[in-house]
Amino acid sequence: MPPHLPDGPLWDIFCTVIDNHGDLGVCWRLARQLQGAGQRVRLWVDDASALSWMAPRAPQALGIELRPWADASQDSVLQDLPPADVWLEAFGCHLPEAFVAHGVATRARQAAWINLEYLSAEDWVPRMHGLPSPVMSGPARGWRKTFFYPGFTEGTGGLLRETGLLARQQSFDLAAWRAQYAPQLAQAGLLLSLFCYEPPALPSLLQQLVGTSHHLLVTPGRPLAAVQQALAGMAEPPHWSALPYTSQDGFDEMLWACDLNFVRGEDSLVRALWSGQPFIWQIYPQDDQAHHAKLEAFLHWLDAPQDLRSAHRIWNGLEDGPWPPLDPARLHDWKRVVQAARRRLQAQRPLTAQLLEMACTDPTARG
Numbered sequence: 001m002p003p004h005l006p007d008g009p010l011w012d013i014f015c016t017v018i019d020n021h022g023d024l025g026v027c028w029r030l031a032r033q034l035q036g037a038g039q040r041v042r043l044w045v046d047d048a049s050a051l052s053w054m055a056p057r058a059p060q061a062l063g064i065e066l067r068p069w070a071d072a073s074q075d076s077v078l079q080d081l082p083p084a085d086v087w088l089e090a091f092g093c094h095l096p097e098a099f100v101a102h103g104v105a106t107r108a109r110q111a112a113w114i115n116l117e118y119l120s121a122e123d124w125v126p127r128m129h130g131l132p133s134p135v136m137s138g139p140a141r142g143w144r145k146t147f148f149y150p151g152f153t154e155g156t157g158g159l160l161r162e163t164g165l166l167a168r169q170q171s172f173d174l175a176a177w178r179a180q181y182a183p184q185l186a187q188a189g190l191l192l193s194l195f196c197y198e199p200p201a202l203p204s205l206l207q208q209l210v211g212t213s214h215h216l217l218v219t220p221g222r223p224l225a226a227v228q229q230a231l232a233g234m235a236e237p238p239h240w241s242a243l244p245y246t247s248q249d250g251f252d253e254m255l256w257a258c259d260l261n262f263v264r265g266e267d268s269l270v271r272a273l274w275s276g277q278p279f280i281w282q283i284y285p286q287d288d289q290a291h292h293a294k295l296e297a298f299l300h301w302l303d304a305p306q307d308l309r310s311a312h313r314i315w316n317g318l319e320d321g322p323w324p325p326l327d328p329a330r331l332h333d334w335k336r337v338v339q340a341a342r343r344r345l346q347a348q349r350p351l352t353a354q355l356l357e358m359a360c361t362d363p364t365a366r367g
Helices: 022-036 069-073 097-106 165-170 174-181 202-209 222-231 248-257 267-275 290-302 306-315 328-346 351-361
Strands: 010-015 040-045 064-068 086-090 112-116 132-134 144-148 191-194 215-218 240-242 260-264 279-282
Touching: 010 022, 022 040, 022 064, 022 086, 022 248, 022 267, 022 351, 040 069, 064 069, 069 097, 112 351, 144 351, 165 248, 165 267, 174 248, 191 248, 202 222, 215 222, 248 260, 248 267, 260 267, 267 279, 267 328, 279 306, 290 306, 290 328, 306 328
Parallel strands: 010 040, 010 086, 040 064, 086 112, 112 144, 191 215, 191 260, 215 240, 260 279
Antiparallel strands: 132 144
């Protein structure tokens, strides 16, 4: 039976895959939530291969039209497509010039054009959120974009949060999940998940786990490669196992099931916050070291205690020192911090609702 397709405004979301599918992960979540809110969505992406495991159901079966990025430069393709009401360029990607030129030539008024920016807790974000950005050159000269900044506080665009997320977590069968994915876990052991780049403190963490009853679950790709490299220099390995690629719902379940989660980038940070479980975040490293200030701003917003701040700095290579001992009392304190932050976030409007409001009230949008 074909899905019920929404008949609301049409969105063109453009995404380039830069960092191991994180950008695609955010855009896919956004597309799903917009579609669930009655919007029609075309997702243009340069590499959609990760959707084979990230979203096991075909996008078309969910009512989302998936388009290869290259099609946006083909006049013969563009001529056969209905014009969208909203253009959204995610994370600094630039719309193909042919797509923009076609839109300028065929529209009486411009679409609502939104630049979805990266997530940050820095204090300048509320000042930038919602500001217009005039287009100064190219076929759309004289048009404008609007900045949309996700964030953790009022005055920002908020965070992605789907309806029913917390109810889904409350019905989660923790014992069944652990029996399937961590049957080796001893009764007194902690269960840890690892989703990372190549953190400098990884060998120290692995060494601390040696001889304990704790168990480490390692996600595929760069985390697995980093662990295998670190283990090559160890005389005795800790208890660990490799996980398969999983859907976004499956990733959430892993976060819910573990006593401590190591996450990276933007999408998994947000999911770790919603999980309410203690976590350590590896921020995406930037050559100009701008990520240092971003990490400190986040830790300040989180109201993290000193030991949690130090663990983040060590994990991100900002501070030298031994990895802090992992014990239930410490993790309990960290969990209280995360859950207090989650309560603050629950009181704010989710990103999709704010994005819809911005698109609908944009005075440049086609009527």
